[in-house]
Amino acid sequence: MGEDERVRAHEVDTARAPIPLLVDVDTGIDDALALLYLLASPEAEIAAVLCTAGNVPVHQVATNTLAWLEVCGRPDIEVAVGSTVPLVAPLMTTEDTHGPRGVGYAELPAPTRDPSARSAAEAWVELTRERPGELTGLVTGPLTNLALAVRLDPGVLTRLRRLVVMGGCFNHPGNTTPTSEWNVAVDPEAAKVVFDAFAGLAPERRPLLCPLDTTESIEMHPAHIARIAELAGSVPGEDLSPDDPRGRRSRASVPVVRH
Template structure:
């Protein structure tokens, strides 16, 4: 897999889930500006991979700005460093020498038809890669994108989703490149319509901690003082809990409940085929010029534009199944990571 992130609390959860998944071989993690600036995204990604035992994975830095628009970030949602209240240790190494766009091009040339691309942030890096080499999408086994909203309210403007709203021009470049692909390799889009049903709650965090062997019991409550820090004995559990507490407090303050919409781990599960989901084909496009609708994704479900469908949109899933699977997989990985290894 090639994983393109703007880490980000739910991006970090997606990376942890992929590391815990035997189906996933991560060829590289690419960083884009989005939730926080690209330098912070890179710092978060390197540190998180190291905390999770995989400092061997290449991390490449992408563009610091969108194609056209000024960069907007969302520290109010993800915290000043992008990982909530978590304080990750400094990574022991830095990113690779090549850019994220170069990595998209070079990895797909080296392994044509083998790699699945997963993008959980803005599409800037992939758009820049397509400018370097328009054949990138055709060399992917499949592309999965967390982004957009179609028959659902936006989370950035009334009609736009964050990842697309940060860089609508990049989304337009990538979506236009969907046209003409083999229907069996059409990109899968995971929009807010479905991902906002993936609601992580304190009980899920408590269960991960319990199965991972962390003590004391991990309890998150909306009645806790804001910013209360975890005392978990297992470092990954502690960082995970501190990140998710911030995210849950944000959702509570937005009158959404003491929960976290974890969009990106769900998209990762779609990419691996480990969660049930329903898709519907459509032709997709992005509004660039609307005074109040810029960044809106539009789906032509019935062929009004006279263009063939160019994407499969994930329109349904089973959240309870996803969380049962996610919790077990992540918890047992963290548990095994925490077991001291013998030097013999």
């Protein structure tokens, strides 16, 4: 193999290498689906999952996250628990949307392991120190943990490869108040701490925001569930209907599909 071919082969391998992620969640139906997607994707490597209070209280978030990881066969991934409350505001949760435990009405098996001994904020700081420039931060809940990490060590943001945030709304109706989006509304002070910390950095270092006009354009319908079950080889098929009797439970043979 010549030098040019070796360079091209290296570029292809690099392009296909999975993206290392620090994922901060408030699991949550939507965060659960995000985790399932990332766990299934060859493009993603989850370095750790960090839990923040939001859709449900933080210890329920951690229980949900640990349970999903075990259902998906990934009990090796660290789960760290963050603050029980936002920086200033009293905690808002939304069981009316996400179900009594935050995962709709799924009955997940109880996790068999405990969360990490370190806090989520400590994990942000320590993992970015161990892997400077490698990790992409992905926050799909309130920004409380990252704000606390910035207060511990402002250099955490410069050590990230990129920060991607699901939050905010621009030129779009809010989903919490007429003008505010849930993740920012739960802890607006944390959002300010994080966004202010980017003020002195180069424009290319700024976070990528995925606001409501993006996230609310994506929907999951019964046909999607049926197709996922089919591709997973799950039996019987998942045939969901608005006419299903209340309380009907899945009999799918594949645990991810069933739950």
